[in-house]
Amino acid sequence: MKLVKRTALAALLALPMLIAPFGGAQTQSQQPAAKPAAKTAAQPVASPEADARVKNTDAYIALMRRDIRQEKAEIMGATMALSAQDAEKFWPIYSQYDVELAKLNNQRVANMKEYVANYGTLTDDQADKLIRESVSYQRQRMDLLGKTYEKVKEALGGVTAARFAMVEHQILTLIDLQIVSSLPVAGQSM
Numbered sequence: 001m002k003l004v005k006r007t008a009l010a011a012l013l014a015l016p017m018l019i020a021p022f023g024g025a026q027t028q029s030q031q032p033a034a035k036p037a038a039k040t041a042a043q044p045v046a047s048p049e050a051d052a053r054v055k056n057t058d059a060y061i062a063l064m065r066r067d068i069r070q071e072k073a074e075i076m077g078a079t080m081a082l083s084a085q086d087a088e089k090f091w092p093i094y095s096q097y098d099v100e101l102a103k104l105n106n107q108r109v110a111n112m113k114e115y116v117a118n119y120g121t122l123t124d125d126q127a128d129k130l131i132r133e134s135v136s137y138q139r140q141r142m143d144l145l146g147k148t149y150e151k152v153k154e155a156l157g158g159v160t161a162a163r164f165a166m167v168e169h170q171i172l173t174l175i176d177l178q179i180v181s182s183l184p185v186a187g188q189s190m
Contacts, residue, residue, distance in 0.1 A: 072171055073098075079167045080160070089155040090164070097148040104144065108137045112183070119186050127186055145169065 073094075082090055111133045118126060145168060153161035 075171060076164075076167055080163060082156075082160075086156055086160065090152065090160075093148060093151045093155060094164075097144065100144055101141065104137060104140055107133070111137065112179070115183070115186075119183075122186050141172070145172075 076094065077087075080087075080090065111130060115122075115130050122130075145165060148168075149161050149165045152164045
């Protein structure tokens with residue numbers, strides 16, 4: 001019990017330092033090359049401030065993807081406290097989960113980039129589209145966590161699976177809090 005409390009405290013202290021705004025849990029090397037968005041006639045020419053904001057956002061994303069996966073896996077490993085035999089079963093399941101989560105996070109990053117680029121001038125339709133995409137991402141992420149919980153439960157039992165699901169949910173909640181606390185409110189200037 002003391003190990004779980006110490007690990008949870010370490011997670012609370014370490015994650016905010018490692019998690020930069022606008023990130024997902026994927027390494028830069030696994031991230032497909034970003035394609036520049038095609039400018040349409042309706043899009044205004046970006047100001048130097050907007051260009052700087054986009055570059056900063058991209059830098060935060062790159063930093064976050066590089067650091068958080070390893071830190072997250074270390075926290076998960078310490079908290080799970082698996083025997084060598086159980087670890088052999090758990091880590092392949094977790095790795096597959098992490099790959100699928102990274103794909104979902106690509107959707108989230110694209111959605112956040114669109115939001116950050118337009119939050120001050122959103123139309124009702126744009127706002128609706130972005131929120132619907134955000135809700136879809138959250139739903140898909142919870143479905144993925146539930147599917148992975150079932151795999152862990154089948155391989156290692158209910159208590160171990162519950163521990164995985166709880167720790168993963170706590171880590172994802174901390175990441176979400178860091179991200180949403182850094183996003184501007186729709187229709188307002190930063």
